Amino acid sequence: MFKTLAFLLAAATPHFGATADPALIKAWDVSIPPDGTGLPAGHGSVSEGLAVYTQKCVMCHGVNGVGKPADQLTGGVGSLASDAPVKTVSSFWPYAPTLFDYIRRAMPVTSPHSLSDHETYAVTAYILSIDGIVKKNAVMDAKSLPKVKMPNRDGFIDAYGATKR
Amino acid sequence: MTNKTTPSRRKFLKTALAGAGAAAAVPLSVKADEYVTPSMTVPGKTFTPYGMPSGHEEVKRLLRPPGISPGTGGSLSPLESLEGMITPSGLHFERHHNGVPDIDPKTHKFLLHGLVNTPLEFSMDALMRYPRVSRMHFVECGGNSGANAGSPTPPQLTAGGIHGLVSCSEWTGVQLGLLLDEAGVKPEGKWILAESADAASLSRSVPLAEAREQGILALYQNGERLRPEQGYPLRLLMPGWEGNLNVKWLHRIKVTPGPTMTKDETSKYTQSQKDGKAKQFNFIQPVKSVITRPSGMMTMNGPGYYEISGIAWSGHGKIAKVEISMDGGATWTNAEMPGPVLPKCLSRFRLPWEWDGKPVLLQSRSTDEQGNVQPTRAAWKAPVSVVQFYQYNAIQTWQIGADNTVKNFYV
Numbered sequence: 001m002f003k004t005l006a007f008l009l010a011a012a013t014p015h016f017g018a019t020a021d022p023a024l025i026k027a028w029d030v031s032i033p034p035d036g037t038g039l040p041a042g043h044g045s046v047s048e049g050l051a052v053y054t055q056k057c058v059m060c061h062g063v064n065g066v067g068k069p070a071d072q073l074t075g076g077v078g079s080l081a082s083d084a085p086v087k088t089v090s091s092f093w094p095y096a097p098t099l100f101d102y103i104r105r106a107m108p109v110t111s112p113h114s115l116s117d118h119e120t121y122a123v124t125a126y127i128l129s130i131d132g133i134v135k136k137n138a139v140m141d142a143k144s145l146p147k148v149k150m151p152n153r154d155g156f157i158d159a160y161g162a163t164k165r
Numbered sequence: 166m167t168n169k170t171t172p173s174r175r176k177f178l179k180t181a182l183a184g185a186g187a188a189a190a191v192p193l194s195v196k197a198d199e200y201v202t203p204s205m206t207v208p209g210k211t212f213t214p215y216g217m218p219s220g221h222e223e224v225k226r227l228l229r230p231p232g233i234s235p236g237t238g239g240s241l242s243p244l245e246s247l248e249g250m251i252t253p254s255g256l257h258f259e260r261h262h263n264g265v266p267d268i269d270p271k272t273h274k275f276l277l278h279g280l281v282n283t284p285l286e287f288s289m290d291a292l293m294r295y296p297r298v299s300r301m302h303f304v305e306c307g308g309n310s311g312a313n314a315g316s317p318t319p320p321q322l323t324a325g326g327i328h329g330l331v332s333c334s335e336w337t338g339v340q341l342g343l344l345l346d347e348a349g350v351k352p353e354g355k356w357i358l359a360e361s362a363d364a365a366s367l368s369r370s371v372p373l374a375e376a377r378e379q380g381i382l383a384l385y386q387n388g389e390r391l392r393p394e395q396g397y398p399l400r401l402l403m404p405g406w407e408g409n410l411n412v413k414w415l416h417r418i419k420v421t422p423g424p425t426m427t428k429d430e431t432s433k434y435t436q437s438q439k440d441g442k443a444k445q446f447n448f449i450q451p452v453k454s455v456i457t458r459p460s461g462m463m464t465m466n467g468p469g470y471y472e473i474s475g476i477a478w479s480g481h482g483k484i485a486k487v488e489i490s491m492d493g494g495a496t497w498t499n500a501e502m503p504g505p506v507l508p509k510c511l512s513r514f515r516l517p518w519e520w521d522g523k524p525v526l527l528q529s530r531s532t533d534e535q536g537n538v539q540p541t542r543a544a545w546k547a548p549v550s551v552v553q554f555y556q557y558n559a560i561q562t563w564q565i566g567a568d569n570t571v572k573n574f575y576v
Contacts, residue, residue, distance in 0.1 A: 014294060014296065014343070014347075016287065017287050017348065020284035020285055024286060025278050028360075029278070031358050031360065031419060033423065033425045069232065070232075080437065080441035083551065085552050092432060092443075093432055098427065101425075102428040106262070106263065106364075109234045110234075112263065112364050112365070155443055156443050157438075159447050160446035162356070162424075163424060165372065
């Protein structure tokens with residue numbers, strides 16, 4: 001009796017997952033954590049990025065990323081503790097790889113996933129250059145991007161306490 | 166009342182009644198004739214494959230003017246027109262970051278990989294074979310009620326217009342823990358990243374322990390498959406946690422060593438404080454309530470009897486009590502909670518009230534089973550930056566005037 005029950009319970013564990021196709025994992029695994037793990041090959045410069053930005057971003061994010069009609073991307077550095085905080089990529093975002101990650105997956109909003117890795121590195125470099133976070137002659141790639149120190153890197157508090165687990 | 170009974174119908178009724186009882190037949194037949202309503206005199210409409218609300222009802226989600234990206238933004242549940250605790254699926258609030266995708270379940274795949282022993286992929290057919298759980302839970306956008314947080318003067322809107330980014334459904338699906346165990350999480354795996362197959366590829370990080378214990382891969386909403394706006398065919402449900410991380414159109418979960426720090430957990434959905442720092446990973450939606458009847462933009466019917474009614478909820482568990490104040494928070498009375506009162510679920514409260522017609526500052530204040538109490542607006546605003554609006558859960562005040570108006574009000 002006991003044996004039968006144990007057998008039934010063991011048999012009752014569902015296993016319907018199929019071993020994942022490595023090509024599927026490679027194609028879908030686009031998320032980039034702060035340390036840059038998974039950043040693809042390729043590189044892009046600030047000047048190349050200006051060309052991408054002018055062609056594909058400026059109509060929504062404004063000249064030099066000043067915003068309107070969509071989100072303001074630049075400016076406001078040092079304003080967060082003031083009476084009129086301005087939260088932008090430059091002033092607020094803690095990690096530069098997040099910018100690559102987000103642009104590659106979601107921008108331009110009208111045709112996401114249309115930028116090449118090269119274009120994504122370039123436009124990331126350009127946005128970071130506007131407030132001098134990277135130099136005007138900077139080139140972003142898998143090595144240099146995670147090394148960029150964002151002005152508000154230490155501006156976040158883990159309210160839940162799960163980051164130290 | 167006009168009588169639209171047709172002559173032939175009238176004749177039929179007279180004959181029928183005459184047969185039933187001779188003595189009273191004539192006077193009765195006249196009476197019955199007058200009181201027979203049109204709906205009783207003709208056969209009704211035939212059967213329909215999917216029922217719709219009565220054509221006499223005009224309850225709709227509140228849409229906001231579309232911006233540069235028509236699928237980015239939200240629509241709100243009309244809380245003031247709804248009753249009970251469940252939101253009809255078609256009136257569940259929407260918050261999308263680049264529109265509602267049209268996903269074919271036949272080709273949809275769910276990938277589970279990262280720090281696992283065996284990376285797995287699941288077709289929808291495969292997911293449909295797992296045992297299921299059903300739970301009633303609210304989902305609330307982290308930005309709900311932000312209008313009251315940000316606007317220096319109270320915005321004159323309905324209850325839904327201010328607080329309608331919360332809805333409540335019965336969700337049915339597969340426990341995420343089952344699938345994580347099937348893949349076998351490695352000891353270094355401490356977080357997951359959940360990602361959508363929408364045009365924002367929206368992604369959020371969740372600590373592994375909670376994802377495993379509480380996460381549900383939702384397949385059904387209120388008994389039927391998820392609505393497209395709610396993530397059809399697959400949605401991550403983290404009961405009581407911020408709406409944004411209940412990732413819709415789910416197609417990938419990656420087990421990771423730490424949080425991925427995506428745009429929606431850094432740039433957005435973080436709480437800026439006065440000193441410029443921002444609190445991150447504010448996962449759990451705080452205790453909250455709102456009186457939906459009477460509420461903003463309604464007109465009172467003059468002095469007399471009213472039932473005060475509203476909804477209360479908390480991401481921390483069950484609602485323990487809801488108190489009502491008529492004087493802007495000076496004195497409080499307990500509302501009735503007829504039940505059911507479920508954890509992380511909208512709960513309905515009610516209070517009978519005789520209004521004397523004098524001005525009133527009507528408030529509700531909820532307390533959850535962990536002892537969390539809704540703050541005043543001033544207390545909520547005190548530590549935070551002027552631009553902070555996420556997870557606003559302050560006490561709502563409705564100002565009822567002697568002129569029968571009901572207005573949004575800051576005490």
